[in-house]
Amino acid sequence: MIDVVESPGPGSPIEVHTATSPEGVTVSVRGELDVSSAGRLRSCLFEMLTAGPVNVTIDLAGLSFIDSTGLGVLVGAVKRAREQGGDVVLRDPTRSTRKVLEISGLAKIFDIVGDQCGRLGP
Amino acid sequence: MGGWARKAPGVLAGPGDTAPSVNEPGSVSPSSDVSTSDQVRLTLPARPEFVRLARLVTAGLASRLGFSYDEVEDLRIAVDELCYLLVGAHGHEGDVVLTFSTSGQLLDVVGEGRPASDEPLSPFSERILDAVVESYEIQRTPQSVTFRVTSRHQDR
Numbered sequence: 001m002i003d004v005v006e007s008p009g010p011g012s013p014i015e016v017h018t019a020t021s022p023e024g025v026t027v028s029v030r031g032e033l034d035v036s037s038a039g040r041l042r043s044c045l046f047e048m049l050t051a052g053p054v055n056v057t058i059d060l061a062g063l064s065f066i067d068s069t070g071l072g073v074l075v076g077a078v079k080r081a082r083e084q085g086g087d088v089v090l091r092d093p094t095r096s097t098r099k100v101l102e103i104s105g106l107a108k109i110f111d112i113v114g115d116q117c118g119r120l121g122p
Numbered sequence: 123m124g125g126w127a128r129k130a131p132g133v134l135a136g137p138g139d140t141a142p143s144v145n146e147p148g149s150v151s152p153s154s155d156v157s158t159s160d161q162v163r164l165t166l167p168a169r170p171e172f173v174r175l176a177r178l179v180t181a182g183l184a185s186r187l188g189f190s191y192d193e194v195e196d197l198r199i200a201v202d203e204l205c206y207l208l209v210g211a212h213g214h215e216g217d218v219v220l221t222f223s224t225s226g227q228l229l230d231v232v233g234e235g236r237p238a239s240d241e242p243l244s245p246f247s248e249r250i251l252d253a254v255v256e257s258y259e260i261q262r263t264p265q266s267v268t269f270r271v272t273s274r275h276q277d278r
Contacts, residue, residue, distance in 0.1 A: 012173055032177075033169040036171045067202045067203060068206075068246035068247045096195045103250055103254070104250060
């Protein structure tokens with residue numbers, strides 16, 4: 001198991017931990033995913049998703065904010081993963097992250113597991 | 123809350139507007155206690171790393187006014203999405219000026235600055251904004267973009 005922490009510079013809004021196991025790769029994202037931090041996560045994900053088929057779990061339990069730029073990173077990741085024969089699963093989104101996924105319509109395209117708060121609405 | 127009036131190219135007067143204050147980038151006009159009719163003006167460099175500060179001030183003011191957790195989150199992401207029009211993915215020279223005005227249960231946020239690009243809001247942005255705020259407006263000229271978003275605190 002390889003654990004890599006990417007926390008570029010003081011005051012960075014995002015921290016990315018990567019752990020590899022026989023089942024796949026878990027990428028834990030902590031902080032805020034916005035226009036200033038999206039590029040870092042994108043680079044991290046794309047690097048691992050272009051090496052061949054890989055199953056990636058993105059742990060969102062520590063993600064306190066995501067906007068449309070952040071959503072674009074997640075969408076790009078799942079597309080790339082599926083093109084390579086793998087997949088991306090979102091795990092434990094917070095209530096606010098789940099809401100953004102729902103209202104953007106993207107909750108339908110992602111596999112989401114381990115919701116912290118369950119679905120919004122009926 | 124009143125309409126929009128044009129004081130000078132690219133400058134719009136909003137509710138409660140007084141003589142414009144000159145702020146250094148990163149500064150906030152002094153208004154430590156937010157009462158029923160107050161204005162806070164925040165001037166930020168037009169760079170992506172500063173949008174977080176806009177979210178912090180938005181959340182702080184909304185919380186202080188008694189907005190619920192969900193209402194604060196809604197307004198926070200709304201301001202973030204709209205600031206993208208003024209900052210873009212890479213930022214640019216110049217400043218973004220955010221003016222927060224309160225009136226009763228309403229929090230009104232006006233953002234002004236140079237346009238980051240000619241691109242409109244993305245479909246994701248539009249969908250998010252339509253869901254989280256009751257109204258927002260965007261006005262463009264070749265030299266400026268101004269947005270306005272209004273959120274109402276619901277009685278509990």
